[in-house]
Amino acid sequence: MNENLSPQLRKYLDLSDEERIFFIQKDKWIDYPDANKILAKIEDIYNAPKSIRSRGMLLYGDSNNGKSAILKRFYRKFAKDEYIDEDGDLIHLMPLVYVIAEASSDESIMFTEILSSMNVPVNHKEKVSKKKEEAVFYLNLMKTKLIIIDEIQNVLHGPHNKMAQLITSLKTLNNKTGIPIILAGTQDAMSAISIDNQTKSRFKPYELPLWNNDENFLRFIATMEAMLPLKKASNIFKNYELLTYLHGLSKGCIGEAIDILKDASIYAIRTKSERITKKEIKESL
Helix, strand or coil: CCCCCCHHHHHHHHCCHHHHHHHHHCCCCCCCHHHHHHHHHHHHHHHCCCCCCCCEEEEECCCCCCHHHHHHHHHHHHCCEEEECCCCCEEEECCEEEEECCCCCCHHHHHHHHHHHCCCCCCCCCCHHHHHHHHHHHHHHCCCCEEEEECHHHHHCCCHHHHHHHHHHHHHHHHHHCCCEEEEECCCHHHHHCCCHHHHHHEEEEECCCCCCCHHHHHHHHHHHCCCCCCCCCCHHHCHHHHHHHHHHHCCCHHHHHHHHHHHHHHHHHCCCCCCCHHHHHHHC
């Protein structure tokens, strides 16, 4: 019996290999200090009263280091709101709009994405000025309180003047609606908001750093191991050499560490070893 497996997950040991592998491949949320700090900051922004110049955030860091996981965690909590009005009708609101930026600095494409994320039918040939008007209208109609635009580094693909115009349009949208905007992306995303000091103050930078090989990393890996339904305990968190090896492979990027553990777990199930050692990690790379 794997004594490190979370008690509520021990039932998964009775499933077939393929069912356990399917469970391992699912996204999993694990609390950790930096994530909780960011979630608290986002919630403060979300709950703040509307203002003429509401402040947002730029969440940036290395690719696959957990930014999107944090944002999606927040989105799942606040994405929908509904109530019964005085006529007995069910009213659907959209307090949070989540957009993934395309690889384009075209502001028309950005506003198409914002409208599409709100399930608003969009005429792609419509003038960008009309799309902006529709965005303001529907954001107010749906009582949106926060806009999140992920992968914002994608707007760097294109002429600098178009990128600057797009960021200016987002600031204008913020001014007209009073809705704060959170941008998120890689280290390159800093270039997208470093156009001027006013833009940087509007989207206050907040870095999600890489992990050190310390107690926090150990705790995270221990929690991750407890969520992997293997029949034998791997005890990675008790094996400093293996923990250091895992940290080196992931380069302190938590998304990479999770992917490595998932792949090693699947390999361990298929080879019947049922635990993660350096061999399972090496062979599954």
